[in-house]
Amino acid sequence: MTDNEIMxxxxxxxxxxxxxxxxxxxxxxxxxxxxHFLCSHEDTDDLLQEIFLKVWNGxxxxxxxxxxxxxxxRIATNEALNFLQKKKVRAALQFESLSREMEVLIDDxxxxxxxxxxxxxxxxxxxxxxxxxxxFTMRWLEDMSYEDISEILGTSVGALxxxxxxxxxxxxxxxxxxx
Amino acid sequence: xxxxxxxxxxxxxxxFTVPEGYFDDLRDRLGSIATPKVTAPGFFFRxxxxxxxxxxxxxxxxxxxxxxxxxxANDPTDLTFSEASYAQMAPxxxxxxxxxxxxxxxxxxxxxxxxxxxxxxxxxxxxELLAYAGNQ
Numbered sequence: 001m002t003d004n005e006i007m008x009x010x011x012x013x014x015x016x017x018x019x020x021x022x023x024x025x026x027x028x029x030x031x032x033x034x035x036h037f038l039c040s041h042e043d044t045d046d047l048l049q050e051i052f053l054k055v056w057n058g059x060x061x062x063x064x065x066x067x068x069x070x071x072x073x074r075i076a077t078n079e080a081l082n083f084l085q086k087k088k089v090r091a092a093l094q095f096e097s098l099s100r101e102m103e104v105l106i107d108d109x110x111x112x113x114x115x116x117x118x119x120x121x122x123x124x125x126x127x128x129x130x131x132x133x134x135x136f137t138m139r140w141l142e143d144m145s146y147e148d149i150s151e152i153l154g155t156s157v158g159a160l161x162x163x164x165x166x167x168x169x170x171x172x173x174x175x176x177x178x179x
Numbered sequence: 180x181x182x183x184x185x186x187x188x189x190x191x192x193x194x195f196t197v198p199e200g201y202f203d204d205l206r207d208r209l210g211s212i213a214t215p216k217v218t219a220p221g222f223f224f225r226x227x228x229x230x231x232x233x234x235x236x237x238x239x240x241x242x243x244x245x246x247x248x249x250x251x252a253n254d255p256t257d258l259t260f261s262e263a264s265y266a267q268m269a270p271x272x273x274x275x276x277x278x279x280x281x282x283x284x285x286x287x288x289x290x291x292x293x294x295x296x297x298x299x300x301x302x303x304x305x306x307e308l309l310a311y312a313g314n315q
Binding site: 015016019020023024027028031032035036039041045048049052053056109111112113114115117118119121122140141168171175 | 187190191192193194195196197198202205206208209210212213214
C-alpha cells in the first residue's frame with residue numbers, strides 16, 4: 001500500500017487501520033534509522049514506542065502536502081536527536097562524555113556484528129558534529145539519497161554534500177590515528 | 180591512492196542485529212498504540228462526583244432538620260425546657276407578660292389569706308413546715 005493510499009484510508013475514517021498500515025510499512029525502516037544513531041537495541045525499542053505514539057497523535061494534523069515518508073523520518077530523527085541530547089546532559093552531570101558512553105555501548109552491544117575496524121568506524125561517527133553525523137549515517141549507513149535527506153533535514157543538497165565530505169575527511173583522520 | 184569511497188567500502192558496514200522474531204513483536208506492540216480517541220470529558224462529567232457529594236450533604240441536612248423539627252415540636256418536655264431557657268435568657272422580662280405569652284392566666288386580684296391557705300392545703304404542705312415558716 002502506498003503512502004497516498006494509507007492517507008486516503010485515514011481520511012476515509014479508518015484511522016486505526018491506516019495507522020497499522022504505517023506500522024507495517026515503516027516500523028522496521030524507522031527501527032534501523034534510529035538504531036544507527038542510538039546504537040543500543042533496548043534504547044531504540046523504547047524510543048520507537050514514543051515515536052509511533054507521536055505519529056498517532058500527530059496524524060490528525062498531518063498535512064498531505066508533505067510526504068508521509070518525510071514526515072515520519074523527520075519525527076524519528078528529531079526524537080533520536082532529543083534522546084541523544086538528554087543522554088549527553090545526563091553524562092555531563094556524571095562527569096562523563098557521551099562519545100565515551102557510546103563507545104562502551106558499541107563495544108558491549110551483543111546485537112552488533114562487526115570487526116574491529118567497523119566498530120572503530122562507528123565510534124568515530126559518534127564523535128562527529130551532529131549535522132555531519134546525521135548526513136553520514138543517512139547517506140553511508142542507510143543508503144538514502146541526498147534529495148530525501150534534504151527533505152527530511154530541511155537542508156540544501158549542496159550543503160549536505162559538503163557536510164558529508166567533511167565527515168569523511170574527519171573519519172579518515174580519526175581512523176588513521178588508530179590503524 | 181585510495182579514494183574516500185574505497186576506504187569506506189574496504190571497511191564495510193557493521194551490521195546491527197535484533198533478537199529473532201523481534202519485528203513481528205514490534206509490529207504488534209506498535210499497532211496496539213492505535214486506540215479510538217477519547218474526547219476530553221466535559222465540565223458536567225468532571226463535576227459529577229462533587230455534585231453527587233453536595234447532593235448527599237443537602238439530603239442529609241434536609242432529612243436531619245425534618246426529623247428534629249418533628250420530634251422536638253411534639254415533645255412537651257422539650258417545649259417546657261425551651262421556654263424555661265427563654266426565661267433565663269430574659270431575666271428582666273416582666274413576669275406577667277411572660278406568663279401571658281406562654282398562655283397562663285394570672286389572677287388579676289390580689290391573693291387573699293384564704294387563697295394562700297387553700298393552696299397550701301391542696302399542695303399537701305406539712306403543718307410542721309407551716310409552723311416553722313410562721314415562726315421565722
